[in-house]
Amino acid sequence: MKFNKKDLKTLTKIIASRRDVRGNNFINKEISSKKLKIILKSALNAPSVGYSQPWKFIIIDKNKKDEIFKHFTDSFEKSKKDFIDKPLYNKLKLEGIKESNINIAVYYKKSNSKVLGQTFMKRTGEYSVVCAILNMWLTARALNIGMGWVSILKPKKIDKILDVNRDKYKFIAYLCLGYTKEFYNEPELKKLKWNKKKSLKDSFLK
Template sequence: MIFTKKDQTTLDKIITSRRDVRGNNFINKKISQKKLLKILNSAQNAPSVGYSQPWRFVIVDENKKELVYDHFKKSYNKSKKKFKERKLYNSLKLEGIKESNINIAVYYKKSKSNILGQTYMKRTGEYSVVCAILNMWLTARALNIGMGWVSILKPKKINKIFDIKSEDYKFIAYLCFGYTKEFFDEPELKKLGWEKKKKIKNLILKKENK
């Protein structure tokens, strides 16, 4: 399949328009099962080491949402100590657990057999799951659905909430999906001045930096 310049432009727009959506931007509108399936199918089409497809998903029910939210609040309050010199932190909305329509917990499923390409770099399986998550993020954006990644969570607590006892499963991400009021023209943390966008020339390692 050969893609056109129009296709390339559309892809670039989707990538540059992707945003981490928080609870103050989600609206009360349901995501259809058809669109949810599209998002999950895009994850299935992600690259994975040795074609292992190690991603697993938990579609979170309302009761579990409440438990995850309660845990988030405790973790968030503890994390404030690490950013006490940055007053902006206390005003940030860092999740959309309750406001979003669908929550998905994403896990890495360890294989009991050897995986091609994973012999020396053991974490490539986990990296594969992250590739799947990015596919989900971009597909959601193409469907005009927002996604937020909640990372102020303790994996052990999340495993307990979802009754994941096997060491074969590793918690990777907690994702919130929903329709939004808007998609910001720039990443929210950039707009708020939390960080500045880095220049490509400063991201390329040079000999003197190695």
């Protein structure tokens, strides 16, 4: 299969339009099971070390969602001490756990045997799961569905809430998906001047 300039232009536009969506932008509209399946199946096409495909997903029910939101709230309060010099941090909306339609926890399934490509770089399995997450993010955007990655969470606490065996699985991400009021024309933290966008030149190791 070959692609053309139009395909490249569309892909480039989707990548550039991907956003980390927060709770102040989700709307009350359900994602159909068909579209959720499309998003999840896109993860299966991600590259994985040794073709290990080590990703596992959990769709979060309402009760668990409430528990995780409470944990996030506690964690966010504790995290404020790390950003005392940035008053803006206290005003940021950094999750959409309750506002989003679907929450998904993503795990890395640890292998009991040797995996091709992991001999010296043990964490490549976890990186493979992150590649799957990016596939989901871009596919969601192509479907005009927002996605946010909530990272102010303690893995041990999430494992406990979801009753996941830490010896077999490692928590990688907590994702919030839903339709949005809008997709910002640039990343929210860039709009708020939290940080500047790097140029290609600045991205090289000197």
